[in-house]
Structures are given as structure tokens and as C-alpha cells.
Amino acid sequence: MDVSADALASFAVFADHLNFTHAAAELHISQPALHVKIRKLAQALGRPLYHRVGRRLVLTADGEAVARFARAHDERMADFLAEFAGTAPRRPVVLAAGQGAYLYLLGDTIRAALADEPTRLRLINCDHRQMLAAVRNGQAHLGVGVLDVLPDDLTAAELASFPQVLLMPDDHRLARQDAVTLPDLAGASLVVPPQHRPHRALLERALRTTGTPWTVAVEAEGWPLITHFVTLGVGLAIVNGCVPAPPGVVARPVTDLPPVTYHVVHQPSARADPRVAALLERMRAPNNPDATAALAP
Known part of the structure; x- marks a missing residue:
């Protein structure tokens, strides 16, 4: 397989937008050039990476896996370069959640995380389907939402339950x-x-x-x-x-x-990252006022 780091990085940007116009603009290349990159990547891997549903582009399961690998590759490279230069890694932990979770459940967790390390947390506001997609394709490390069915490919833990x-x-x-x-x-x-x-x-x-x-x-x-x-x-x-x-x-x-139950979800390997594990523990801590109030009878 002839898979270049440049093709993976370009696909990760495309996966963020699922729009060739916006992704090409961020990459400062033409739309045809981006089409060629992604088509060649799919050909090299031997599998389709996205498909069209109505007017929307949607990643296939293989596309989610490739996007997740591409982002992990970028993170490892950033960590290596920071270590090589003798500086601390500055990449953020990314949390995806909906309006209700941000308004009524995660406020104290986010406030405390930003007070400790204001540049190490990035938030995505989305619905529960977009949240799951973000965790699956590596755009987010953690996701919080109300789930009708727990995903069998992600680790899910109950965060709070409300009547x-x-x-x-x-x-x-x-x-x-x-x-x-x-x-x-x-x-x-x-x-x-x-x-x-x-x-x-x-x-x-x-x-x-x-x-x-x-x-x-x-x-x-x-x-x-x-x-x-x-x-x-x-x-x-x-x-x-x-x-x-x-x-x-x-x-x-x-x-x-x-009752309505909020779950936090992540990739099974996410806890290996100490930054992600620390945010997860803070979110689920018994002394977290948001979670404590939510779980009270």
C-alpha cells in the first residue's frame, strides 16, 4: 500500500468537514486536488471511505477508522516533536456534547479543567448522532449524551440519570x-x-x-x-x-x-492517554457538584 502521511492528514481535515469545498479551503488546495488525494487513498486501502446520503457525505466504518488513525498519527507526531524540542505537548483534549449536557451537567467539570489548563480543552457542540460520529472518527476523545442504544464499538459509562x-x-x-x-x-x-x-x-x-x-x-x-x-x-x-x-x-x-440517562463514551483505548483519563475521572468524581446533584434521589 502506498499511503502517505499527507494523504492521511488531508483525509482527517475532510472528515472534520465532510465537505470538499470547506476542507480544500482549510488545506489551501483546490477541490479537484483534494478529490484526487482521497480517491487515491481509498484505492490504496481498497475500500470506500465515504458515501453520499441524500445531499450529505457520510464516512463509512472504514472511513471512520482511517480518520481516527490519521488523527492519532498527528497527535503522536506532535508529541514526538514537542519531546524532541524539550517542550510540553499542548494538544487539547476534545469533548463533544449537546446543549443540555453543557448547560446542566458539565459546567463545573469544564470550569475546573479550564482553570487548571486553559489551552488543553476544546469543546464541540453537537447532537448525539454527531457526538458518536466524532468519537468514532477520532475528532473527539470523549462524548457525552443521552443514548437510546449503547454503542457496542465504544466504551460507555453512566454519568448521571434524571427523571x-x-x-x-x-x-x-x-x-x-x-x-x-x-x-x-x-x-x-x-x-x-x-x-x-x-x-x-x-x-x-x-x-x-x-x-x-x-x-x-x-x-x-x-x-x-x-x-x-x-x-x-x-x-x-x-x-x-x-x-x-x-x-x-x-x-x-x-x-x-x-428516567433520562447521560452516558460518557470513548474509544476503548482512550484511557491510555493520561489527559483523557484525568478529564474522565474529574467528570465522574463523586464530589463533582453537577454529577452529585444529578444522581441524588
Whole structure:
């Protein structure tokens, strides 16, 4: 096989963008030149490295493995050059997570990590599918998210678990109860995520199973906006229990919905990197206020 370090480095940049225009611009080469590099790399390896799904480019499993190797190769080279020059390695640990994890779970971990070594942590904000892809292709060392199914090719550990709760004005009739069930919501108008979001699909399936009639008050993306609409009186909302209830709003657990569990995932070999292992331990430490509050009954 004729596989050059330059071809691997170019493919790693392409894997970051999954867009030939953006990747070629970062590499300061033409799109045709990048096409040639990646085509020759795929030919040398004897396997397709990406395919098209609709308008999107997606890495194949082999493409994820090549991207992961290419990034690991770059990291080893950077470590060697730093050691050769007598300086400390400065490459960052990369963490990928979604909005909810950053807002309500990882704040103290990130704050402490940045206070210790402000240049050694980089964050990626993405949904759970993008998070898994980032960990698989080596773009991120660690990922945090709510997973419907635990991946069998990555190491996953429970980080925190929350009940699902109903947010409502403190003068609502259900606010007098300690907990609610889905049938209690019959006829309610709910603030919900857009239809493509996993939480929306879970809610619709659960409400349909219990035969609970309901209507959409408004579709909103992200817990802060959903919560804001509840404060305005637009409707009620079922959210993860990590979302704080603002003044004038109360939260009651929904007893017939399963808890929401956040997992941290990484490559099986990730713990061999002491920087990654240290961040992972900090994230899971019993004295981490975020995790402690999340796991409290």
C-alpha cells in the first residue's frame, strides 16, 4: 500500500468537514486536488471511505477508522516533536456534547479543567448522532449524551440519570400533586421539540400508548426556549429533570416515563492517554457538584 502521511492528514481535515469545498479551503488546495488525494487513498486501502446520503457525505466504518488513525498519527507526531524540542505537548483534549449536557451537567467539570489548563480543552457542540460520529472518527476523545442504544464499538459509562418532569405554572391544577402521570395531561397543550428530535418521538409514543389526547402549543428547539414558553403561559412541557424550573414554574416527576440517562463514551483505548483519563475521572468524581446533584434521589 502506498499511503502517505499527507494523504492521511488531508483525509482527517475532510472528515472534520465532510465537505470538499470547506476542507480544500482549510488545506489551501483546490477541490479537484483534494478529490484526487482521497480517491487515491481509498484505492490504496481498497475500500470506500465515504458515501453520499441524500445531499450529505457520510464516512463509512472504514472511513471512520482511517480518520481516527490519521488523527492519532498527528497527535503522536506532535508529541514526538514537542519531546524532541524539550517542550510540553499542548494538544487539547476534545469533548463533544449537546446543549443540555453543557448547560446542566458539565459546567463545573469544564470550569475546573479550564482553570487548571486553559489551552488543553476544546469543546464541540453537537447532537448525539454527531457526538458518536466524532468519537468514532477520532475528532473527539470523549462524548457525552443521552443514548437510546449503547454503542457496542465504544466504551460507555453512566454519568448521571434524571427523571422526566412536567413544567407548569405554579398555579396550575396539577401543581398541587407531588407527581403526575401521562393520563393527567389529557387535553393539555404541550410545548414540544420539533418532530425530528428524539425527545419528541418518545413523548408522542408514550402519549399514544396511554391513549392521552393532547395538542401542540408550539414547537421549540432547546430546553431554554421550551422553558421560556412555559413561563409565558404558552403551554406545559415535559423536560429532563436536570432543567431548572424558573420562578413561577414548578416541576413534577412524570412517573410513567423512564428516567433520562447521560452516558460518557470513548474509544476503548482512550484511557491510555493520561489527559483523557484525568478529564474522565474529574467528570465522574463523586464530589463533582453537577454529577452529585444529578444522581441524588
